[in-house]
Amino acid sequence: MMTPPRFLMQGDRGMVIEFGHEIHHQYVEQVRLLMVALEEARISGVEELIPTYRSLLVRYQPLSINFSELQEKVKILLQETNRVLAPAFVTDIPVCYDEDFGPDLMDVANHAKCTAEEVIQIHTSADYLIYMLGFTPGFPYLGGLSERIACPRLSKPRTSVPAGSVGIAETQTGIYPLLSPGGWRIIGKTPLRLFDPQIEPPVLLRAGDYLRFVSISREEYLEISKQVESRFYSAVRRPKEVQ
């Protein structure tokens, strides 16, 4: 039996349905199943759904449906258990881990009491589940980072992190699709574009799929950058093997 989720207010038009506090496969599945159920239910007054690792944010119009009315409807949906999720793919993400692309790589290595090479080796040897896209368009929040290289966020976020930067925050790893502020430890950079409004779909990755980081040299980085610039590069994708 699962523990029932908590219903939290985020202002007068946000409801957070929180399944747990940590990253856990079970919460992810509960979030995605509830999201599918809410999309199908088309509750009047519900404007937008934002899924995360462990919670679902529902933005609603409080003059159409109030918090407690919405809570009752969600509780009914949570009792339905007959939905399944679609099969998954793995996308390769080339990353150059050179020092100027990954200014925090040494800090992460020091924190893990290992070498930079070991951090790279660990970072590139797993398929990461894309739990959600968020923060800015196309930013993938990934599960499956080894505890060995987990590292706290910067206590003062940077005001500017370049697009393509690959970072670590606690047990999460991710990629910044756009130049933006951010507090993650930056360990490398991918030449791929995670968000491109000129192509359809505008995001490279999809929640529920996987990705794998592949270490590349500076020369390869520059070569792929050129191909991406002229939109000749196509990302390597393959079906996820069922274990």
Added chain:
Amino acid sequence: MAESTFLVVQAGVLTTIQDLGRFGYGSIGMPAAGAMDPYAHQLANLMVGNPPQEATLEMTFIGPTLVSKGSHRIALAGGDLGAELNEISLPSCGSWTMREGDTLTFKGGSGVRSYLAVAGGWDVETILGSKSTYTRAKIGGFQGRPLKKEDTLNVGNIVTSLRWQGSLPLNLVDEFFSTKNPIRVLWGPQDDYFSEEEKTRFLEQSWTVSKDSDRMGYRLEGNPLLHLDKKEIVSDGVCQGAIQVPGHGQPIVLLADAQTTGGYPKIATIISSDLGKPAHYKAGDFIQFQSVTYEEAIQILKERQHRIRFLQDWIQSRERATSRLWHIHIDSNHYRVRVDEKLEDE
């Protein structure tokens, strides 16, 4: 066909096309963007007869210099940016006609943001359901960017029938833009990451708006807040108006261009009626917060909607009063006589 455009002679400090936001794409991480003050934005539209969600120009500190090609009805709403029409000073909230060749300038004033609506709307491409500019991703609005010198803005073809011109009495709109009162918040969703003493300190102190403040968020400076234990959460969803507190204890108010998810505890969230308030604060200003209950927030929201309806009616009543046209026949002569009725409170 007559030209229906505005020439941008000067761009202003930061002038972008915004509407009520690009909602519905939060699940791919698309920030909503939209007007920093959605109420000022709606008022500007209301004064030219546009629908409330139509795009306006969001102007910051100093607006653009615009020359009218063709005749247009325009409206301004928001802070006082020192607007002048052909060098004659305009009130901060009102509607006027710009004729061919007329020039609208801004010399700057006490205000931070103001919205410029044109009858018919601004004609830009709708991307993912919105005309809002989201500059970080270079999408929406005018080529995904703030206006530049020598741009040409096209006027849209939304049909409007309103002919009212004049200014809204400041006492009717002051509550929308005033920075005198505390900004009202609801606690949470992560106020349990802070002790009651820290929550009290959050409300009691005046926070200074930092210069690292933009459409994405306002960083506040003051006596740092202490977290009870953890300084981070596993990222969850973010609403505009959420106030997150990173490890260093200085709050960040997330605004129009806010990210869709975030990993710092959110001590409180600005109620939707006050969401536009931060837009009228600038670096160095003091912000104070006041907590309200959910029921109070809903009541305030209802009153806000009544106020908007009241302003709409107020404009309509003047419309009826000012637009009476008489056709008079005297002997064989036909006269058209326009009578401008004087209302009691004018």
